Amino acid sequence: MIAVRDLRVSLGGVTVLDGVDLDVAAGEWVTVIGPNGAGKSTLLRALTGRTPYAGRVSLRGDDLGALRRRERARRVAMVAQSPAVPPGMTVREYVLLGRTPYVPPLGRESAADLAAADEEIRSLHLAAFADRPLTTLSGGERQRAFLARALAQRAPLLLLDEPTSALDIGHQQDVLDLVDRLRRDRGLTVLATMHDLSIAGGYADRMVLLAAGRVVAAGTPAEVLTERLLATHYRARVRVLPGEHGPLVVPVR
Numbered sequence: 481m482i483a484v485r486d487l488r489v490s491l492g493g494v495t496v497l498d499g500v501d502l503d504v505a506a507g508e509w510v511t512v513i514g515p516n517g518a519g520k521s522t523l524l525r526a527l528t529g530r531t532p533y534a535g536r537v538s539l540r541g542d543d544l545g546a547l548r549r550r551e552r553a554r555r556v557a558m559v560a561q562s563p564a565v566p567p568g569m570t571v572r573e574y575v576l577l578g579r580t581p582y583v584p585p586l587g588r589e590s591a592a593d594l595a596a597a598d599e600e601i602r603s604l605h606l607a608a609f610a611d612r613p614l615t616t617l618s619g620g621e622r623q624r625a626f627l628a629r630a631l632a633q634r635a636p637l638l639l640l641d642e643p644t645s646a647l648d649i650g651h652q653q654d655v656l657d658l659v660d661r662l663r664r665d666r667g668l669t670v671l672a673t674m675h676d677l678s679i680a681g682g683y684a685d686r687m688v689l690l691a692a693g694r695v696v697a698a699g700t701p702a703e704v705l706t707e708r709l710l711a712t713h714y715r716a717r718v719r720v721l722p723g724e725h726g727p728l729v730v731p732v733r
């Protein structure tokens with residue numbers, strides 16, 4: 481679905497991504513982990529084409545840099561780490577923003593756009609909130625609205641930047657189970673970043689460990705979530721225990 485080769489990004493004169501290679505197959509869920517400042521958010525932003533980069537990103541063989549903005553948005557949807565919450569906008573209006581790449585310039589949303597937004601509102605259990613201002617939703621409800629907007633874009637590749645970091649453990653599982661179900665039902669490809677390593681390992685097919693702008697490990701959750709790698713790159717003291725759905729990473733004092 482996406483192939484990244486020698487991706488380099490500089491921000492304010494500082495090299496933030498330094499030769500990243502990454503492949504995600506169609507239908508796969510890959511999660512990028514790494515300490516604060518490793519470049520995870522920058523990586524996802526570059527893959528939407530909104531951050532200038534050097535190197536090559538191809539989407540099903542097409543060069544991302546050569547695609548027009550609307551075409552890119554039809555292929556890649558992203559939920560940012562802390563999306564802006566436009567004041568006064570209702571949930572329905574917000575989810576409709578996901579249809580922007582389908583609305584003709586100077587045109588209006590079509591009946592099909594309104595139907596697509598309503599379908600996502602239903603699939604993310606937001607019908608009861610549709611006419612409420614987004615600002616009045618709880619953290620978990622808001623996160624579902626962010627996801628609904630991205631899904632309304634109907635892009636086959638979904639980028640999720642720490643989709644659960646503002647949520648309690650139950651809502652984290654709700655959101656990730658929902659994403660996993662949508663992935664299976666719609667054949668979506670998911671590239672996410674996540675901080676909770678046990679939860680990350682429970683949902684990903686593969687993981688990539690990013691440190692200081694480079695990929696330092698990649699493989700199955702069991703291959704990446706090792707005491708040695710986490711000690712080296714997070715300077716964390718942890719025990720890794722075998723779990724039902726992947727390794728469990730337990731901090732030790």
Ligand code: ADP
Pocket residue numbers: 491492494496514515516517518519520521522523
């Ligand atoms: P992560 O998501 O892994 O925590 P980020 O991708 O947000 O990391 O940031 C990676 C590095 O890039 C950090 O050191 C951050 O300070 C730096 N950075 C991000 N945006 C800018 C910017 N606009 N100008 C300069 N440095 C930036």
Ligand code: MG
Pocket residue numbers: 520521522561641
């Ligand atoms: Mg980040």
